Structures are given as C-alpha cells and as structure tokens.
Amino acid sequence: MPFTTPTRRFTFDDLLALLAFLVLCFGVAAIGGGFSETSMDTWFSTLGKPSFNPPGWVFGPVWTVLYALMAVAAWRVWRRAGFQAGRGALSIFGVQLALNLAWPLIFFGLRRIDLAVVCIMALWVAIAATIAAFRRIDRWAACLLVPYLAWVSFAAVLNMAIWHLNWGGEVIK
DSSP states (O other), rough: OOOOOOOOOHHHHHHHHHHHHEEEEEEEEHHHHHHHHIIIIIIIISHHHTOOOOGGHHHHHHHHHHHHHHHHHHHHHHOOOOOTTTTTHHHHHHHHHHHHHHHIIIIISSSSSHHHHHHEEEEEEEEHHHHHHTTOOOHHHHHHHHHHHHHHHHHHHHHHHHHHHSSSOSOOO
C-alpha cells in the first residue's frame, strides 16, 4: 500500500476539512432532495410501484447515513493522501457525487424514468470505481462506501421496476 504514513495527530485543519466534505455531500443531498420533494406528492404518488418499494419514510434516514459515510470516506482519503496524491481518487469521488445529484434531477425533475435508469447504472459504476480507488489509499474509506453501493444497487432495481410498471410509450405521466 503506497500510503503507509503513520497516523498523525488530529488538527484543526482536519476538522475544517471534515466539515467541508460534510457540507459538500449534504449540499448535494439538499439540492437533490429539492427535486424529489417537488414531485413526491404529485407525479411520483401516481406511479405504479413494485411490492418491494420501501415506505417513503425510509429514504431520508438511509440517505442521511450514506451521505455522512461518503463525506467521512472522502475525508479519510484526503487526510491520508492529501489533494495532490489523492487527486485521482477524489476526482472519481466527485464524478460519482455529480451522478448522485443528476439522478433525482432526471427522475423527479425531468420525470424521465428511462434516462434515470441509465444514470443510476453510471452512478453504480462510478461508486465501484471510487471504492477501488479509495481502497488503494485507505481501506476503511473504501469500506465506508460499501453500504452506499448496496443501496444504489437496490435503488437501481427499484428504478428499473418502476420504469417497467409505468412504461406505456410515454414515460411522463
């Protein structure tokens, strides 16, 4: 493992960086949540959903934990490698975060269930690539993203099932 530097003391800069990663991840969550909120009680409630669709109250707590784990994972990579040595891994993290934001825009904002399937597949690949890149720097950082990959795997199946149940020549209802 190329990053075997001894653990250094926790500093004020470390705290600021952790806060920055938390603000970044929860900022993405807030923007994405805005797209979701505008369609939840209107368009989304009219869609056919599979029997395994969780109740609405499940999504908030799950995503809150996942965004916190994402922030801590990215922070651990930054703390271990810095922005220069960790640039590649953190860039991939940025790509997956952008795709994470794109999905609610496409699904809820544009109401394009079909394109959301494509987006969530790209997100899944980006998360897997982030895990692989993080693993080379910090194994715990990679482990912190595994629940996120698992949830997005479930969400992809759910997205595909909703698409299948509602496809009638025109995606938008």
